[in-house]
Amino acid sequence: MPNAFSHSPVEDSRSSIFPVDASPLQILGHSGLFDAFYYLQSNPDLKTFGTEVLRHYHQHGWREGRKPNAFFDPHWYLSQNRDVIGDPLLHYILRGEREGRRPIAWFDPIWYARTYRVPERMAALAHYLLNRHNTSLRPIPEFDPEFYLRSYPDVAKAGLDALEHYMVQGFREARRPFDGFDPLYYRRKHLRHSPESNPLLHYLENRDRPDVHPCSPETEISVFGEIKRRSKPGPFFEKTIPLPASAIRRARVLAYYLPQFHTIPENDAWWGDGFTEWTNLSRGVPRFSDHYQPRIPRDLGHYTLDSPEILERQAKMAHAAGIEGFIFYFYWFNRTRLLEQPLDILLANPQIDLPFCLMWANENWSRRWDGSDEDLLIAQDYRPEDDEALVDCFAHYLKDQRYIHFDGRPVLMIYRPGTIPDAPAAIIKWRSMFRKRHGIDPLFVMGQAFGDENPDLFGLDGAIEFPPHKVVSACKLINDEIHLFDNEFSGQVYDYTEVVNTALGRVDKRSIRSF
Structure with missing residues (x-):
């Protein structure tokens, strides 16, 4: 089988999981990134190909925009990476993921590998595809499947994949991909003339622009927005778990x-x-x-x-x-x-x-x-x-x-x-x-x-x-760095992290019996 890729597999995979003499089909087949079931289900015209679907993809499918799995889009990958010649999935396996190139707009391999424990010699995308239905793994930090299923119990009850539901249907119903994203505001602000566009994808492509925000800046930093945020369980909310009676008390806490x-x-x-x-x-x-x-x-x-x-x-x-x-x-x-x-x-x-x-x-x-x-x-x-x-x-x-x-x-x-x-x-x-x-x-x-x-x-x-007496004496005020809501505010504001670090690092030179 002739190699359709611009570099030889040997050159690109010397430190990878594949033997130096592996063929492109072997690399594709053993990567965990070609889903034959998905490929046939998405392309019913190929139902007679059977085990030859992998060869079909490598020779023809990617050119026709056929996706090898739900999270790799050949046409999108090529549009984002103009230097790639030949099968884009093969490029992604051999080089693309290591270089931080995304297989699709809503999967970030570098962030994912840093966030989750991906086994050595396994692609981050393969790990996600293998585990996404059984865990709350995020493909990108901007999509929160736990938040989505908690916010939309109808999706959870139906047993649907949170991200797939959002990408296919949820964005059309103004559902939120993560806490802090206001799709109605975002459409009014940026997609008024593109009603069919996915607001999350638009945000991912444009979030570095100074005028692009996931929700209204006025709402985000208003008194009412802050009260709403603080009046509901936050990301660190935890249920009460009594300390076992056998637990060793290292201090007398009052x-x-x-x-x-x-x-x-x-x-x-x-x-x-x-x-x-x-x-x-x-x-x-x-x-x-x-x-x-x-x-x-x-x-x-x-x-x-x-x-x-x-x-x-x-x-x-x-x-x-x-x-x-x-x-x-x-x-x-x-x-x-x-x-x-x-x-x-x-x-x-x-x-x-x-x-x-x-x-x-x-x-x-x-x-x-x-x-x-x-x-x-x-x-x-x-x-x-x-x-x-x-x-x-x-x-x-x-x-x-x-x-x-x-x-x-x-x-x-x-x-x-x-x-x-x-x-x-x-x-x-x-x-x-x-x-x-x-x-x-x-x-x-x-x-x-x-x-x-x-x-x-x-x-x-x-x-x-x-506290706060004594512990803030060596800390700087940050009043000039905060966004005030109350023009009559006359208090003193310190950075909590600095206060804690200063208190922990304080050495009292006097011999004082402290309790």
Whole structure:
């Protein structure tokens, strides 16, 4: 059989899977890229050829535009590769795939080989053809079969191949090939005069143009578009899988616990009837492009912290996630308690298996939510005559059997020791009161915030990080790099990856006992 290719098989396949003396038909037949069943089914006029269909393709079929498999288009391949002479499939097998040439517009061999584990000495296209019906393999990053079948259950129910359905019928029905592609917008913008054109193929051919976008840029970066994107399961959404009881705990993980999810008379008076933290969270909309808002509660919904049932469910969720217990924010102002109901419910229900400790949120409450002295709602005055009452109130909770201890001592956290007048003397006084009045010797731990990081300066035993304080001190602001939606936005924006890397790489030169 004469070789119809411009180079000899020997020259092009010295490092390939084929023997140096292999004929073109042998190369085609053993490549996994000639599908005889597909070829006969697509060309019923050849039904009498039987086993000679491969020879027919090599001698005549590719010239007539007959496809050897669903993902190789001879005419398209030749139109994209003007240097190819002879059988385009043979060229693709011997050289084309290694050189990153596509067999069809919607298969990228280089990306595919980098993304999936293709066996050595096997063509990426052959691997895809062999496995595409049994897995969620993508032929190109721009087509998502899992998304397509999830979005169009009629296709999944019929057992159809997602990509084939889209290429034959789906694009005509304005179905989306991947999340973030708006076919109606795309047709209006680019294919108004070509109603039969496939919008995905047009996008693949033209996406490098600055005016070509998969969806409306205005929609893509608008507040409404961001809310829609963040209000549904994202690509990293995962179902809850409880941690096995036998799993080794490499750290004692505690979660901060904000109790302001129930109403109190003071908040009703200051902010309006029915105010809880949910009122604030309802304003959690994107202030800039890619701002991860809103946050939608999943397992418990918009709960109210006024019953033991919620605490019981939270305790079970914490155990399942490997969290040892909660750090309850504790509000005490000159003998006045606020938001104490969840803690009191916990103490009244010893059957709830929820270890806990306290973080005294010892700052003023103001209308600015920043603990400042301006526009005060309730003040923190640190009156000496209140010290005994403060220690007795703490001890009421520290004596609970579920209270968290380190080295046999209950952990008592103070959010802002820097606001306490003569803090070292006050801590010495409180320690003495705890021992004399209750026989307790707490470990005093501070939050590292507002520039205060060293517990030694306050006579404390240790420190705990309180992000974003401290961890952003060495990071640069990126406010000038973001697309703002809110012209009145006055916050500070950092790159999360940089914050994490900086925190992990930080070496504290002081000898501080950290928790």
